[in-house]
Amino acid sequence: MGASFAESLFDRQERLGWWRQDVLRSARILVVGAGALGNETLKNLALLGARWLLIVDNDDISSSNLSRTVLFHLTDVGRRKAAVAAERVQALCREATGGVRAIDADLVWDVGLGVFRRVDLVLGCVDNDEARLAINRAARAVGIPWINAGMYELTGSVTAFAPEDGPCFACAATPDQIADAQSRYDSCEQVRRRYLAEERLPTIQVTSALTSALQVQEALKVLHHAPVAFGVRYVYNGWTNSFHAIQLPYDPHCLAHGRLGTVLELPLGVDAPLGHVLDVLATRFGSGIQVHLDRRYIRRIACRWCGRPLLLERPAHRLYDDELICPTCQTTGGTAASGTFHTPAKEGYIEVVTSFSSYRFGNQPLTNDVAERTLRQLGIPPLHILTVEDRHGRHWSCELTGDLATTLGDWGRCARSAV
Numbered sequence: 001m002g003a004s005f006a007e008s009l010f011d012r013q014e015r016l017g018w019w020r021q022d023v024l025r026s027a028r029i030l031v032v033g034a035g036a037l038g039n040e041t042l043k044n045l046a047l048l049g050a051r052w053l054l055i056v057d058n059d060d061i062s063s064s065n066l067s068r069t070v071l072f073h074l075t076d077v078g079r080r081k082a083a084v085a086a087e088r089v090q091a092l093c094r095e096a097t098g099g100v101r102a103i104d105a106d107l108v109w110d111v112g113l114g115v116f117r118r119v120d121l122v123l124g125c126v127d128n129d130e131a132r133l134a135i136n137r138a139a140r141a142v143g144i145p146w147i148n149a150g151m152y153e154l155t156g157s158v159t160a161f162a163p164e165d166g167p168c169f170a171c172a173a174t175p176d177q178i179a180d181a182q183s184r185y186d187s188c189e190q191v192r193r194r195y196l197a198e199e200r201l202p203t204i205q206v207t208s209a210l211t212s213a214l215q216v217q218e219a220l221k222v223l224h225h226a227p228v229a230f231g232v233r234y235v236y237n238g239w240t241n242s243f244h245a246i247q248l249p250y251d252p253h254c255l256a257h258g259r260l261g262t263v264l265e266l267p268l269g270v271d272a273p274l275g276h277v278l279d280v281l282a283t284r285f286g287s288g289i290q291v292h293l294d295r296r297y298i299r300r301i302a303c304r305w306c307g308r309p310l311l312l313e314r315p316a317h318r319l320y321d322d323e324l325i326c327p328t329c330q331t332t333g334g335t336a337a338s339g340t341f342h343t344p345a346k347e348g349y350i351e352v353v354t355s356f357s358s359y360r361f362g363n364q365p366l367t368n369d370v371a372e373r374t375l376r377q378l379g380i381p382p383l384h385i386l387t388v389e390d391r392h393g394r395h396w397s398c399e400l401t402g403d404l405a406t407t408l409g410d411w412g413r414c415a416r417s418a419v
């Protein structure tokens with residue numbers, strides 16, 4: 001394909017005085033959610049000439065998706081959204097590239113911060129506030145902009161969030177939104193609730209098309225460094241065809257504003273045993289280091305009635321509430337829902353690990369068999385950034401850069417195009 005043909009492909013948009021096709025060509029965009037909004041957003045980006053698209057989703061295509069998803073076909077029902085979306089978006093890209101990639105994972109727990117660090121922009125096309133809060137935290141941690149989109153019936157809303165300052169999504173989150181995000185987990189053990197009353201929002205395709213178009217229009221401005229009203233929620237009302245803009249509040253005490261320091265790239269991957277991880281870190285930072293997990297790993301829990309211990313040895317986010325049932329007492333009517341294991345009143349009823357060192361795994365000594373476990377078994381996702389504390393109390397952001405090739409493939413070989 002000659003350069004002149006490539007230029008003529010985008011002739012109409014290149015007539016815009018401020019337009020730079022090379023910005024689209026090199027931008028690395030992470031699209032979270034490949035449902036109704038994600039389909040539209042990915043389609044728009046591909047037609048505009050974006051080539052480096054990363055798609056995160058962990059859901060199957062269901063028949064009820066098909067009335068709103070331009071990328072999915074009838075025969076795709078039951079297949080994975082991320083993979084099918086990547087395949088179809090790749091075919092829509094007007095210039096040859098192998099830059100569309102799928103990550104089939106839960107954004108909240110299973111996408112490492114190193115993924116966020118390698119994109120220029122995140123577009124949130126999700127349907128729940130837990131995922132929005134997680135995108136917000138990650139984007140802020142690595143200092144990249146993100147644009148949230150949401151919709152309900154004929155109403156759509158879009159907000160761009162600045163990479164470093166100003167209001168973030170969490171600053172403006174209402175108690176209801178926070179409660180909704182937390183309702184996915186048991187309040188004591190923070191394990192997942194198996195049966196969630198998932199709300200199925202009423203909506204139609206045209207609302208996703210309109211909302212996504214607004215989101216991508218904001219994305220174009222962000223990528224071109226054109227003026228953008230960060231922290232302003234634009235709400236479109238499809239009944240009255242009116243817009244209103246809401247300036248979101250800034251909370252100076254917001255916990256989501258933590259920015260990672262300089263990220264150190266370490267030749268470690270998520271399948272490294274803890275003993276090896278500690279050796280590599282000790283070479284770098286000296287002895288007496290501690291690794292913080294930023295998640296909970298539950299070793300065991302004891303029944304509040306009979307004291308029988310239940311060995312779990314799993315990350316809390318991979319456990320469900322109905323797995324915390326005592327085999328002895330369940331016949332007496334004790335269920336997870338009625339709280340067999342759920343009493344924080346009893347000291348030591350649960351053993352949770354949130355950090356480890358050369359000497360300790362949580363509050364217990366680090367034994368040889370534990371040192372053979374891998375970071376992945378502790379629930380750390382590939383390419384994550386670990387917080388390491390040295391013996392002087394200094395904190396270091398250490399990336400599992402050994403996972404780069406397997407997580408991002410071709411993406412890993414190129415640096416971020418901006419910022």
Ligand SMILES: [Zn+2]
Binds near residue numbers: 170172254255
């Ligand atoms: Zn905030």
Ligand SMILES: [Zn+2]
Binds near residue numbers: 304305308326329
């Ligand atoms: Zn029991």
